[in-house]
Amino acid sequence: MTQNFNLFADRVLLNTEELDGYQIGPASLSIQGNHITAAKPMTREAWENTAPSLDITAIDLGDQLVTPAFINGHTHLSMVMFRGLDNSGMAMARNVVEDLYFKVESQLSSEDIYAFSRVGAYENLLHGVGTVWDHYYSGVAVADAIYDAGLTGVVAPTLQDVGGPGVASLEPQWRATLAIHENTKYEKHGITAAWGPHATDTVSDALWKRIAAASQEYDIPIHAHVAQSVEEYTFNMEQHQRSPVERLQHLGVLAQAQHMLLVHGIYINLEDLKRLDPKQHTLGFCPYSQLQYAFPANILAWAEAEMPWLLATDCAASNDSMNVQKEMRFVHGMRVAGATWASAYETFRQSGTPAHAKNIQKVRTQSFHKTEAIADTRFLLSRVWSVPGRMHNKLQVGSLAPGHRANLVVWDPDHPSMWPCIDPLRTLALADSTPAITGMMINGAWIGERDNFAHSLRHNDGYRKALQEPNQRLQVLIKN
Numbered sequence: 001m002t003q004n005f006n007l008f009a010d011r012v013l014l015n016t017e018e019l020d021g022y023q024i025g026p027a028s029l030s031i032q033g034n035h036i037t038a039a040k041p042m043t044r045e046a047w048e049n050t051a052p053s054l055d056i057t058a059i060d061l062g063d064q065l066v067t068p069a070f071i072n073g074h075t076h077l078s079m080v081m082f083r084g085l086d087n088s089g090m091a092m093a094r095n096v097v098e099d100l101y102f103k104v105e106s107q108l109s110s111e112d113i114y115a116f117s118r119v120g121a122y123e124n125l126l127h128g129v130g131t132v133w134d135h136y137y138s139g140v141a142v143a144d145a146i147y148d149a150g151l152t153g154v155v156a157p158t159l160q161d162v163g164g165p166g167v168a169s170l171e172p173q174w175r176a177t178l179a180i181h182e183n184t185k186y187e188k189h190g191i192t193a194a195w196g197p198h199a200t201d202t203v204s205d206a207l208w209k210r211i212a213a214a215s216q217e218y219d220i221p222i223h224a225h226v227a228q229s230v231e232e233y234t235f236n237m238e239q240h241q242r243s244p245v246e247r248l249q250h251l252g253v254l255a256q257a258q259h260m261l262l263v264h265g266i267y268i269n270l271e272d273l274k275r276l277d278p279k280q281h282t283l284g285f286c287p288y289s290q291l292q293y294a295f296p297a298n299i300l301a302w303a304e305a306e307m308p309w310l311l312a313t314d315c316a317a318s319n320d321s322m323n324v325q326k327e328m329r330f331v332h333g334m335r336v337a338g339a340t341w342a343s344a345y346e347t348f349r350q351s352g353t354p355a356h357a358k359n360i361q362k363v364r365t366q367s368f369h370k371t372e373a374i375a376d377t378r379f380l381l382s383r384v385w386s387v388p389g390r391m392h393n394k395l396q397v398g399s400l401a402p403g404h405r406a407n408l409v410v411w412d413p414d415h416p417s418m419w420p421c422i423d424p425l426r427t428l429a430l431a432d433s434t435p436a437i438t439g440m441m442i443n444g445a446w447i448g449e450r451d452n453f454a455h456s457l458r459h460n461d462g463y464r465k466a467l468q469e470p471n472q473r474l475q476v477l478i479k480n
């Protein structure tokens with residue numbers, strides 16, 4: 001039976017649609033069923049004078065901090081099983097997707113994918129992520145794993161017809177996309193579908209056109225890897241005489257997509273950027289993943305072009321965790337990273353003169369100022385809240401506002417990882433504060449036990465059972 005709640009806390013993060021609209025103050029949230037029905041600033045005195053109601057559970061969270069749950073806008077939950085698999089780093093030196101992942105993935109059953117995805121779902125929950133945008137084979141198995149773990153999400157069953165392990169299952173995964181889209185049990189729990197063409201070097205012109213038409217027909221967004229590798233870029237230029245983005249424009253995909261999430265975009269050239277529409281397209285940036293298999297994309301150019309872009313973890317295999325906080329911190333760190341590799345630094349190292357020391361400091365300062373726009377705390381947080389939160393018509397998340405899913409996180413500002421919490425927004429964007437999570441609500445229901453969040457989640461029967469099976473299945477895969 002669903003419970004209705006009135007929550008109050010001295011520090012609730014309310015936000016308007018504007019990026020700088022995040023404000024923290026005493027407020028109450030009304031939650032009915034899966035959704036937030038009211039969110040309003042309120043003094044403690046007014047809260048304490050509110051008459052109790054028999055059918056609404058009133059909870060006073062004191063001076064804890066309440067925020068929207070994070071959104072991990074591009075991941076492959078099942079791929080947690082790849083964590084540590086490429087011990088030598090050999091595959092990362094080449095094309096890890098083709099050389100390693102495709103080989104193992106061709107042996108995965110849907111039962112494997114369900115089992116591994118559940119572990120990945122738990123890792124997201126522990127990091128305060130309430131919604132994932134997943135892209136993988138056996139889409140229904142992924143949706144079931146998300147459902148059973150208690151997450152909300154947008155599942156894109158992977159569609160391929162030119163290359164990759166999913167070629168043989170194209171039609172079943174097409175049907176799976178529609179089955180997830182139409183499933184009322186999933187919809188009630190905030191699980192819905194996206195079309196999931198894998199990438200521009202694994203999907204034919206004909207399939208891209210079919211997906212674009214279906215995006216319009218069913219009002220389902222497209223979620224794809226685009227311009228992620230040098231192999232993909234050169235394939236498009238050599239086989240189609242167009243860059244990946246130019247080809248998508250030529251095929252009508254960019255114009256027809258109900259909405260399109262283009263992930264990675266490392267090989268997006270100047271002209272390509274002009275082909276994208278901020279109202280219809282969102283770029284996906286997964287810095288730790290890109291560090292492993294390529295290098296980070298030019299997000300400053302994206303910001304200057306006023307393209308919306310989100311921050312996500314991609315798979316655990318290439319970034320080793322599902323914590324979106326560290327992705328925000330990485331963006332912040334990109335401000336000055338260029339100084340390390342600048343020729344001015346090498347000149348200083350060789351000469352050791354104070355003049356050259358001042359020169360490299362100048363390079364650092366120039367880079368710091370040039371990148372100011374992407375380092376703003378509210379800007380960073382909007383990459384894991386409001387930007388991904390408005391990509392799907394059927395799933396409103398990322399904001400504590402009426403009509404949105406009741407997906408929220410309660411933080412203990414006195415926890416050492418947040419203390420002294422003078423600027424909570426900056427702490428959330430730049431610290432490792434997920435150990436300070438004391439409670440999490442998804443779809444209006446508490447996940448695990450309040451005030452005992454992480455422990456209760458890892459030690460409940462659901463997780464214990466969820467862990468036995470993937471351990472056995474991984475042993476079998478490793479032997480093969």
Ligand SMILES: [Zn+2]
Nearest residue numbers: 074225314315
């Ligand atoms: Zn990916």
